[in-house]
Amino acid sequence: MKKSYTGFPIEPAHPAFKDETTIWMPILNVRVGKAHDVWSPRFGAVVDSGSPWCIFPTALADYLGIRVTAGIESDVGGILKGDMEPVYFHSINIQVESTWNITVKAGFTKKLAFSGILGRNGFFDNFTIRFDHSVKPPQLEIEKIQFIQ
Amino acid sequence: MCLSERFVTNIVGQEEYNKGGSAVIMGGAINLTALLSNASRECWLALNEEQSKIVGRGETIREAVEEGKKNGVDDPIVIWSPKVWMARVYMETK
Numbered sequence: 565m566k567k568s569y570t571g572f573p574i575e576p577a578h579p580a581f582k583d584e585t586t587i588w589m590p591i592l593n594v595r596v597g598k599a600h601d602v603w604s605p606r607f608g609a610v611v612d613s614g615s616p617w618c619i620f621p622t623a624l625a626d627y628l629g630i631r632v633t634a635g636i637e638s639d640v641g642g643i644l645k646g647d648m649e650p651v652y653f654h655s656i657n658i659q660v661e662s663t664w665n666i667t668v669k670a671g672f673t674k675k676l677a678f679s680g681i682l683g684r685n686g687f688f689d690n691f692t693i694r695f696d697h698s699v700k701p702p703q704l705e706i707e708k709i710q711f712i713q
Numbered sequence: 714m715c716l717s718e719r720f721v722t723n724i725v726g727q728e729e730y731n732k733g734g735s736a737v738i739m740g741g742a743i744n745l746t747a748l749l750s751n752a753s754r755e756c757w758l759a760l761n762e763e764q765s766k767i768v769g770r771g772e773t774i775r776e777a778v779e780e781g782k783k784n785g786v787d788d789p790i791v792i793w794s795p796k797v798w799m800a801r802v803y804m805e806t807k
Contacts, residue, residue, distance in 0.1 A: 568742030571742065571744030571746050572746065573745075573749050575750075575799070586744060605774065605789060605791045606788065607790060621793060623774055624774065626774075627775060677795045678793065678795075679791070701744075
């Protein structure tokens, strides 16, 4: 599947790129669920190879009825500036672009500036992803890895 | 916050959600810049299937979805609208 990036506002514009008021992000529409019959609404999540994990806002856990603090506690120090912020990991299902379902251990935290992050552990080890910035807007190509049992 | 910071409105009128314009589709790419620049902040927004209009908003995902359903979109795409749209995905802590 090939998909163009999605444009978002950038406020204020980067001082080195003042003419650019849009930032193009590799976004996939996903749902998260705690069971096969309980799913969140669709939302755009950033495909982010810089993130070690898949991370979502606690609001999504609240929607699904997941008791966030019952999860495995960690923090995202080193990623977040400033104080440590707790992240609670739970095993959840992710439905990617209404096409693929994967089960991952994902973190939930209050300190996200975006609706979700698809990181290396759980997401990148299930898909091959190619980022193509030679076209405007950029595109990503995603393919599910077929594991041999 | 969500309902008062930008547009205090009735919650049904579609035009009240989309004063900044609608999303621009560029060769299959969706550009949400105009739509989100003028949308309410620090709340969840519900968008229609084409992501061209905001059809709901709320302090919670459920509120945004319910408002979207009232506006005729049964399966909206939700998005967190932060205080400031930044070129990073994590917020700084204190």
